[in-house]
Amino acid sequence: MARPILYHWEPNANSGKPIIALIEKGVDFESRYTDLLGFDQHKPEYLAVNPAGTIPVLVHGDAVLAESTEMGEYIDAAFDGPPLRPDSPEERWRMRWWGKFLDGYFGPSLSMIGWSVFVGPSVRNRDPEELRRNIERIPLKERRDAWTKAIYNTFSKEELAESLRRVLHGVRVFEEELGKRPYFAGTTYSLADINAFCMAYALPLMQAEHVNKEKTPNLVDWLRRVYARPAIARSFELGRTPMAARTIEVRKLIAEDGSDD
Amino acid sequence: MIELYHWEPVSHSARTLICLHEIGVEYQGHYVDLLEFEHFGADFLALNRLAQVPVLRTNGVCLTESALISEYLAESFRSAALAPFDALGWYRTQTWSKWIDYNLSSSLGTLGTRKYLVAVLANRDRDDLEKAIAAIPVAERRSGWELAAKNTYGEDLVTNSRRKVELVVQRMEQRLAENQWLVGDAYSIADINTFAMIHSLADIVPDLVNTRISPHTMAWRSRIAERPAVREALALGRRFPTGRICAPGPEHSRWG
Numbered sequence: 001m002a003r004p005i006l007y008h009w010e011p012n013a014n015s016g017k018p019i020i021a022l023i024e025k026g027v028d029f030e031s032r033y034t035d036l037l038g039f040d041q042h043k044p045e046y047l048a049v050n051p052a053g054t055i056p057v058l059v060h061g062d063a064v065l066a067e068s069t070e071m072g073e074y075i076d077a078a079f080d081g082p083p084l085r086p087d088s089p090e091e092r093w094r095m096r097w098w099g100k101f102l103d104g105y106f107g108p109s110l111s112m113i114g115w116s117v118f119v120g121p122s123v124r125n126r127d128p129e130e131l132r133r134n135i136e137r138i139p140l141k142e143r144r145d146a147w148t149k150a151i152y153n154t155f156s157k158e159e160l161a162e163s164l165r166r167v168l169h170g171v172r173v174f175e176e177e178l179g180k181r182p183y184f185a186g187t188t189y190s191l192a193d194i195n196a197f198c199m200a201y202a203l204p205l206m207q208a209e210h211v212n213k214e215k216t217p218n219l220v221d222w223l224r225r226v227y228a229r230p231a232i233a234r235s236f237e238l239g240r241t242p243m244a245a246r247t248i249e250v251r252k253l254i255a256e257d258g259s260d261d
Numbered sequence: 262m263i264e265l266y267h268w269e270p271v272s273h274s275a276r277t278l279i280c281l282h283e284i285g286v287e288y289q290g291h292y293v294d295l296l297e298f299e300h301f302g303a304d305f306l307a308l309n310r311l312a313q314v315p316v317l318r319t320n321g322v323c324l325t326e327s328a329l330i331s332e333y334l335a336e337s338f339r340s341a342a343l344a345p346f347d348a349l350g351w352y353r354t355q356t357w358s359k360w361i362d363y364n365l366s367s368s369l370g371t372l373g374t375r376k377y378l379v380a381v382l383a384n385r386d387r388d389d390l391e392k393a394i395a396a397i398p399v400a401e402r403r404s405g406w407e408l409a410a411k412n413t414y415g416e417d418l419v420t421n422s423r424r425k426v427e428l429v430v431q432r433m434e435q436r437l438a439e440n441q442w443l444v445g446d447a448y449s450i451a452d453i454n455t456f457a458m459i460h461s462l463a464d465i466v467p468d469l470v471n472t473r474i475s476p477h478t479m480a481w482r483s484r485i486a487e488r489p490a491v492r493e494a495l496a497l498g499r500r501f502p503t504g505r506i507c508a509p510g511p512e513h514s515r516w517g
Contacts, residue, residue, distance in 0.1 A: 063349050070355040077348035089320045093333045100326055108515045142514065161517075 001059040003028045007037040008056040011235040014068040015056045016198035021072045023231040025081030042137045053139045064219045072191040095185035098192040109166035121151035178218035202255045263288040264318040270495045273327035275457035277315040280334045282490035284341040295508045312399045313510045318370040328358045331450040345445045353444045357451040365458045368422035370510020377506045405509025437477035461505045
């Protein structure tokens with residue numbers, strides 16, 4: 001089958017999941033950087049690939065895949081390379097449980113904070129008429145609402161406080177569960193770790209007061225082990241904004257005492 | 262031995278019950294009466310601290326989240342052929358169920374509790390009910406029961422729930438106009454997961470799901486309802502109206 005094509009933004013949140021999975025598997029793929037902040041995902045040529053206007057998209061032969069979490073299972077099943085799903089059915093269930101927790105509970109709250117402090121301010125000062133036209137072009141109601149809130153900065157105080165509460169609750173759940181087993185699904189590194197890493201990789205920097213060696217030793221230890229994987233460093237090479245550069249700072253924060261790593 | 266903690270054969274509990282009966286595996290069922298708040302008791306919270314049914318206990322692990330239990334059962338009992346196992350077929354099965362959950366789980370909870378649970382709770386002693394709701398230990402569950410007890414569903418919530426049901430029905434009609442089943446060419450957990458919700462929605466919002474607006478969906482619904490395993494599962498209800506009474510579902514998405 002043809003070489004897979006991945007449309008993606010920064011190696012972060014949703015785009016990070018298939019980038020890391022493909023690199024972990026050693027798949028040769030074509031990277032097509034799609035600039036979320038330039039509204040590339042709402043342009044006609046992109047909508048022709050994915051009418052929903054969401055990033056990332058994996059094109060493999062005739063198949064067009066647009067759900068990043070399930071894309072990981074597809075990548076694991078369709079390509080050779082080291083397995084990214086556990087063999088045990090119970091650990092597979094746990095891997096998917098994390099997918100659901102991250103996508104349904106933790107992610108939306110984390111991204112609400114991200115959109116209010118990063119995405120919104122990055123585009124807000126552009127021509128208002130152009131911004132309005134961009135919003136109108138967004139196909140999904142959910143995404144239209146999100147962009148409207150980010151651009152006009154209408155996140156309420158309560159909404160952001162609730163988001164932070166949920167993120168910190170998520171951090172407590174991560175910490176507790178990583179005390180029971182070395183990786184999110186169980187004894188081996190899996191798609192659950194990739195998904196969690198894409199959302200949690202900058203927490204020691206963004207939530208330094210709550211995520212650090214003293215308060216969340218299990219989470220920090222896990223982050224250190226995942227950061228040490230060669231595929232992670234290679235994934236961040238695909239980033240073009242200062243987001244990827246933050247990882248250098250994060251690695252300093254979580255380095256073992258006396259180590260430069 | 263597989264143990265299943267479930268409520269009425271409706272929505273999430275119905276999914277797992279149907280899967281188990283389709284597979285034909287022996288299991289020990291435990292009926293958890295949500296109307297008696299049994300899922301908020303210490304015994305049940307020890308199985309699932311999020312206080313949600315169903316819970317499937319197997320090999321010492323308590324599995325939760327009905328769509329993920331369906332996937333677990335399909336993969337563990339491959340000979341029952343409850344899913345396509347090629348990479349793309351599996352992806353389509355997973356993403357269909359995820360989309361159904363996103364659009365129907367919370368909407369069914371909202372529309373179903375408004376139709377049936379409100380009346381059930383209205384007959385309870387006010388003080389006792391308020392105390393019981395205040396004592397619910399999981400914040401995300403408490404708000405759903407409060408809404409039903411006070412019958413304070415906002416117009417936005419109802420409109421958005423109905424919009425999501427319409428969206429699902431439109432897509433199902435398109436798909437089922439040319440196909441027997443929702444994913445691939447065989448009955449699968451995508452059909453089971455969806456049927457478990459559409460089954461009662463035809464009764465809860467008959468103006469949105471009916472033979473005129475959604476003939477293909479209704480025909481598909483009948484095909485599934487006639488399966489022996491589905492009839493067995495649906496016969497396990499104890500509350501009236503069987504297979505329709507609803508509990509508050511999971512929260513709606515925070516992004517709309």
